[in-house]
Amino acid sequence: MSPPVLQAKALAKSYRLGKNEIPVLRGIDLSLAAGETVALLGASGAGKSTLLHLLGLLDAPTAGEVHYDGERVDQRPVGQRATLRHRQVGFVFQFYHLIPELTALQNVLLAHMMATSVWSWWGRRKRCRAEAQALLEQVGLGERLHHRPNELSGGERQRVAIARALLAQPKAVLADEPTGNLDSNTARDVVDLMFSIQRQRGLAFLLVTHDEKLAQRCHRVVRMQDGVVVS
Amino acid sequence: MYRLFLALRYLLSRPINLLGMAGITISVWALIVVVAVFTGFLDVVERHVHAANADIVVVDLPSWSDSRRLMKALRDDPQVAGTAPRLLHYGLLLRPGHRPPPAPLPGRSALHGGDQPFLFVQGIDPRAEATVTGFAAWFTDPEIPAELRANDQPLLPRGGLPTVLVSLHRMQKDGLAPGDKVVLTTARLEADTKGNRTPRKVQIELVVAGAFKTAHSGFDGNTVFVAQETLQRELFPDQPDVAQEIAVRVHDQAQLDETAARLQRIVLRTVERDFEGWGQVLTWRQKNGPFLESVQHQRALMQIVLIVIMVVAAFLMLATLSMMVNEKVADIGILCALGGTPLGVTQVFLACGLVITACGVALGTAGGIVTGVYLEEVRQCVRWLTGIDLFPIDVYNLDRVPCSIDPLWLLQVAGMAFATGLVVSSLPALRAARHDPLVSLRAG
Ligand SMILES: Nc1ncnc2c1ncn2[C@@H]1O[C@H](COP(=O)(O)OP(=O)(O)OP(=O)(O)O)[C@@H](O)[C@H]1O
Ligand SMILES: [Mg+2]
Numbered sequence: 001m002s003p004p005v006l007q008a009k010a011l012a013k014s015y016r017l018g019k020n021e022i023p024v025l026r027g028i029d030l031s032l033a034a035g036e037t038v039a040l041l042g043a044s045g046a047g048k049s050t051l052l053h054l055l056g057l058l059d060a061p062t063a064g065e066v067h068y069d070g071e072r073v074d075q076r077p078v079g080q081r082a083t084l085r086h087r088q089v090g091f092v093f094q095f096y097h098l099i100p101e102l103t104a105l106q107n108v109l110l111a112h113m114m115a116t117s118v119w120s121w122w123g124r125r126k127r128c129r130a131e132a133q134a135l136l137e138q139v140g141l142g143e144r145l146h147h148r149p150n151e152l153s154g155g156e157r158q159r160v161a162i163a164r165a166l167l168a169q170p171k172a173v174l175a176d177e178p179t180g181n182l183d184s185n186t187a188r189d190v191v192d193l194m195f196s197i198q199r200q201r202g203l204a205f206l207l208v209t210h211d212e213k214l215a216q217r218c219h220r221v222v223r224m225q226d227g228v229v230v231s
Numbered sequence: 232m233y234r235l236f237l238a239l240r241y242l243l244s245r246p247i248n249l250l251g252m253a254g255i256t257i258s259v260w261a262l263i264v265v266v267a268v269f270t271g272f273l274d275v276v277e278r279h280v281h282a283a284n285a286d287i288v289v290v291d292l293p294s295w296s297d298s299r300r301l302m303k304a305l306r307d308d309p310q311v312a313g314t315a316p317r318l319l320h321y322g323l324l325l326r327p328g329h330r331p332p333p334a335p336l337p338g339r340s341a342l343h344g345g346d347q348p349f350l351f352v353q354g355i356d357p358r359a360e361a362t363v364t365g366f367a368a369w370f371t372d373p374e375i376p377a378e379l380r381a382n383d384q385p386l387l388p389r390g391g392l393p394t395v396l397v398s399l400h401r402m403q404k405d406g407l408a409p410g411d412k413v414v415l416t417t418a419r420l421e422a423d424t425k426g427n428r429t430p431r432k433v434q435i436e437l438v439v440a441g442a443f444k445t446a447h448s449g450f451d452g453n454t455v456f457v458a459q460e461t462l463q464r465e466l467f468p469d470q471p472d473v474a475q476e477i478a479v480r481v482h483d484q485a486q487l488d489e490t491a492a493r494l495q496r497i498v499l500r501t502v503e504r505d506f507e508g509w510g511q512v513l514t515w516r517q518k519n520g521p522f523l524e525s526v527q528h529q530r531a532l533m534q535i536v537l538i539v540i541m542v543v544a545a546f547l548m549l550a551t552l553s554m555m556v557n558e559k560v561a562d563i564g565i566l567c568a569l570g571g572t573p574l575g576v577t578q579v580f581l582a583c584g585l586v587i588t589a590c591g592v593a594l595g596t597a598g599g600i601v602t603g604v605y606l607e608e609v610r611q612c613v614r615w616l617t618g619i620d621l622f623p624i625d626v627y628n629l630d631r632v633p634c635s636i637d638p639l640w641l642l643q644v645a646g647m648a649f650a651t652g653l654v655v656s657s658l659p660a661l662r663a664a665r666h667d668p669l670v671s672l673r674a675g
Contacts, residue, residue: 049672053669053672056568058567058568058668058669058672078572078573078574079572082567082570082571082572082575083570085568085570086569086570087570091568093565093568093672095674097565097568097671097672098565099237099240099562099565101241102240110233110237110566110569111569111570113233113236114570114571117232118232118235121232164569168570
């Protein structure tokens with residue numbers, strides 16, 4: 001059996017506030033296999049977002065290890081961590097985090113530009129554009145390629161963010177309350193879309209949510225409380 | 232790739248950044264144009280000054296020195312093409328019975344000359360003088376109208392009176408014509424039996440021979456020429472061959488300084504007595520040093536003023552960039568999540584600054600060069616539109632505004648602009664680098 005796409009081993013994180021150490025995560029073990037969907041539930045402040053940032057190598061753990069495809073990666077230098085993150089995971093956030101100056105298409109293309117130099121970009125730009133356009137069409141925004149984020153609805157913005165997360169063809173998608181800002185109908189559409197793409201591409205999918213019903217659609221539900229996994 | 236792309240997007244969506252760019256453009260443009268004009272003007276002034284001066288002069292010769300022997304010794308040097316003896320004196324040149332005009336306002340006379348009746352009187356040997364300067368052409372200059380022209384032997388006495396050559400400008404201003412009588416009022420020092428030297432008034436009656444004109448109007452305005460004997464008779468009655476100054480023409484201008492050093496040794500050997508320091512050799516550049524340096528000085532001052540403008544432009548750019556960075560630090564988090572490093576992402580802001588600087592430098596340099604090339608057309612256009620003459624070219628005997636663009640200066644200006652641009656854009660970029668990317672990811 002192949003090693004898990006993402007794995008946390010005894011992951012701990014604490015923040016310093018003055019003299020006090022505030023533990024946020026205290027030894028999390030979690031693994032995510034290819035094609036697997038996992039829901040992460042927990043009260044506000046349980047440390048869900050923090051865990052996602054650690055898994056995505058955006059932040060360094062105080063103790064414990066992060067493994068990608070069976071290899072330890074959390075101690076790699078900054079540049080390598082950025083490249084690994086680019087290849088391995090796509091992020092989707094509650095607040096979309098699109099760049100307001102760019103159109104939908106440009107926001108998606110940005111994911112490609114992150115890893116290419118000016119020269120190699122010039123050679124590849126046609127193909128990249130086609131890929132980005134195809135992805136936007138897949139998420140149902142074929143008509144809205146050249147709209148800016150402020151000209152899009154919340155659901156549409158989140159679809160752009162999903163397309164952006166998928167463009168670099170990551171093996172895992174980490175979604176932090178992707179429907180937290182959407183009404184229930186739109187939320188359902190967005191979630192349906194995410195699940196269908198997940199199945200189609202065989203992605204590992206970690207979904208942070210407060211919605212029990214949504215969580216039940218995943219293969220596995222993990223509950224967190226005060227920085228530990230409770231079930 | 233994303234750095235350049237984002238930098239351009241950020242800039243294009245914020246027209247206020249044009250302000251910083253305009254600042255850089257204007258300061259680069261001004262530095263290029265103003266310095267080019269000053270450099271061109273300096274070239275012209277040097278050319279004109281040289282045209283009115285012998286290549287080398289030996290000054291401060293004592294009255295007991297044997298000028299014939301010294302000139303012969305100088306001519307033995309292979310670089311010396313000709314020598315001419317001169318007597319130098321000062322005096323008021325007025326028409327008989329006229330009173331001197333009121334003192335002129337100071338200022339213009341340094342460059343232009345000719346506003347005062349107090350003059351340098353050069354006593355020359357016209358034939359020798361023609362071998363060391365353009366003297367022969369000075370009194371036949373085509374700009375001199377026929378009625379003011381001297382004959383071809385201008386310093387020969389006329390009707391028993393010695394003659395004087397006066398500058399064209401002064402003749403026209405004072406309404407003088409060839410044949411007019413003028414009086415040169417001056418003085419000489421006389422030693423009595425006890426060795427005290429007292430000044431004694433000397434008045435020489437002269438006939439105006441005609442006009443002369445060199446390219447250097449400052450020289451013309453302050454100088455008149457008489458024959459060497461005219462001064463010698465009145466000032467050194469028992470020394471027919473006396474010379475206070477010897478003018479020298481050299482063969483090779485490129486070796487001027489070496490030649491001057493060699494001539495200085497010859498002069499010392501020939502006239503030295505009692506280590507009094509008689510006989511100093513000066514090149515035309517040294518002799519007019521203070522005047523040429525004053526123009527160079529003005530150029531340096533302008534450079535400083537304009538560099539200050541560049542600093543102001545840099546502050547403008549700093550302000551607009553800082554505003555932008557404040558707004559855009561929120562993007563750092565998402566760019567990191569997409570696979571950027573925090574340091575790499577802050578380079579976006581550096582790229583913004585450098586793009587602004589590069590555009591500013593490119594526009595400013597291109598504009599500066601174009602303005603420099605078409606400066607005369609620009610001057611005429613401004614005069615036509617506003618009636619203001621930016622550069623009075625006829626005062627300096629020019630047919631267009633002088634302008635000389637030095638490639639090295641272009642490089643220096645561009646380098647300076649890029650250095651300030653780099654400093655100014657790295658300050659906000661460094662601030663962005665200290666920003667924690669996770670903060671904006673959590674906040675939304
Ligand atoms: N930079 C920081 N310094 C100190 N404490 C922090 C910092 N970032 C997060 N925390 C704390 O860590 C804890 C966990 O935060 P986290 O955002 O992971 O919670 P969460 O489970 O995602 O909550 P929510 O459901 O509200 O998003 C919180 O108590 C928060 O106050
Ligand atoms: Mg959270």
